[in-house]
Amino acid sequence: MLNTLTKASSQWASRPADERFVSLHEMGAKLRWQRENARAVTVSSRKLELKPTEDNKGLLLYGPNGHGYAPTHWAFGQLAQRAEAPAGYLRTLPAPIVADCVNYGLQFKRDIEDVGILLQRPFQADGFSEGSIVEPTPVVRAATGPRYGRIWNTEITDSLIKHFGNGVDGDFRVPGTFGHALESVTKENTTLYAGDRDMFVFLADEEHRIEIPNRRNGETGTLARGFFVWNSEVGSSTFGVATFLFDYVCCNRIVWGAAEYDEVRIRHTASAPDKFLSEITPALKSYANSSTAKITENIEAARAARVDNVDDFLAKRFCARTVASLKAVHELEEGRPIETLWDVATAVTAKAKSITWQDERVAMEREAGKVLDLVAA
Numbered sequence: 001m002l003n004t005l006t007k008a009s010s011q012w013a014s015r016p017a018d019e020r021f022v023s024l025h026e027m028g029a030k031l032r033w034q035r036e037n038a039r040a041v042t043v044s045s046r047k048l049e050l051k052p053t054e055d056n057k058g059l060l061l062y063g064p065n066g067h068g069y070a071p072t073h074w075a076f077g078q079l080a081q082r083a084e085a086p087a088g089y090l091r092t093l094p095a096p097i098v099a100d101c102v103n104y105g106l107q108f109k110r111d112i113e114d115v116g117i118l119l120q121r122p123f124q125a126d127g128f129s130e131g132s133i134v135e136p137t138p139v140v141r142a143a144t145g146p147r148y149g150r151i152w153n154t155e156i157t158d159s160l161i162k163h164f165g166n167g168v169d170g171d172f173r174v175p176g177t178f179g180h181a182l183e184s185v186t187k188e189n190t191t192l193y194a195g196d197r198d199m200f201v202f203l204a205d206e207e208h209r210i211e212i213p214n215r216r217n218g219e220t221g222t223l224a225r226g227f228f229v230w231n232s233e234v235g236s237s238t239f240g241v242a243t244f245l246f247d248y249v250c251c252n253r254i255v256w257g258a259a260e261y262d263e264v265r266i267r268h269t270a271s272a273p274d275k276f277l278s279e280i281t282p283a284l285k286s287y288a289n290s291s292t293a294k295i296t297e298n299i300e301a302a303r304a305a306r307v308d309n310v311d312d313f314l315a316k317r318f319c320a321r322t323v324a325s326l327k328a329v330h331e332l333e334e335g336r337p338i339e340t341l342w343d344v345a346t347a348v349t350a351k352a353k354s355i356t357w358q359d360e361r362v363a364m365e366r367e368a369g370k371v372l373d374l375v376a377a
Contacts, residue, residue: 031199032158041116056095082106144268151273204225210224227244241263310327314326318367345368
């Protein structure tokens with residue numbers, strides 16, 4: 001059973017023009033500038049003070065150096081959380097009252113703690129060179145714990161460029177529509193996104209498709225390889241990589257007919273940067289250089305690997321209710337009972353599609369990947 005992935009479509013529908021890029025080189029240049037003009041500092045919560053601007057329409061965060069920094073929407077929410085105040089409600093109040101509430105929380109409501117502050121020089125939406133600075137006031141992009149394991153976005157784009165090229169004319173590129181390559185990548189059809197809060201990349205190899213015998217109604221079909229990469233420097237999400245096979249991508253960047261979805265996430269703990277360098281970077285290199293023939297061999301091996309006792313095999317991996325559901329959904333979708341490892345993976349993927357909560361759905365999809373891994377065991 002094939003699935004539908006909407007993660008890229010959500011990005012496509014919500015990103016403003018200045019967060020869309022037409023190549024990894026363009027995206028990487030902005031993120032490199034962003035990194036070079038950012039500074040991470042650790043400050044005691046007792047030495048932070050929020051003050052209204054002179055016109056009482058904005059807020060500035062002051063630290064020990066006496067300079068004011070304008071918090072982004074996201075950073076303000078983090079400050080409010082640390083002050084144990086509801087950010088949504090605070091945003092409806094006059095700036096002087098907001099400053100008093102946050103300062104009270106930071107100074108008296110909580111114990112003294114170190115806060116990791118990420119400072120950023122501002123830049124215009126249409127550029128990121130030295131001449132594009134429009135005001136002297138830098139911004140606060142994040143207010144995290146002192147041991148937040150920041151993986152810089154530029155490290156990720158540098159790795160992607162090294163292994164996949166510019167994302168436009170290599171094997172892995174911004175996907176086309178309905179299986180047809182794009183004449184050119186534009187801000188309207190791109191799948192390369194980055195803003196002050198997070199980044200997201202979707203690339204696919206639609207030229208070297210994988211042939212799948214007995215795909216539909218006994219006929220041979222093909223699938224392309226694709227992957228998502230996402231990250232946040234400010235704590236809005238984990239770092240993650242997802243790989244999958246798929247039929248095609250439509251105009252609004254929904255991935256149709258996805259299979260063999262496998263996802264790895266790294267929380268931004270102190271060891272996160274090391275894990276990215278030691279685990280994820282080699283994995284990206286391996287995926288870039290992997291042979292489609294090997295994937296086809298694994299699929300064929302899974303189709304040929306018969307499961308002698310289906311009930312026992314499933315019971316060792318799932319609860320009784322899930323076992324019954326897996327057997328029923330495969331019978332419904334394929335018109336026959338589960339017989340092979342491929343059938344088990346198909347049933348698990350079909351079951352995952354019916355799960356509402358994303359974390360539970362991803363966990364179930366991972367189980368399908370583990371079943372296929374048994375082929376190589």
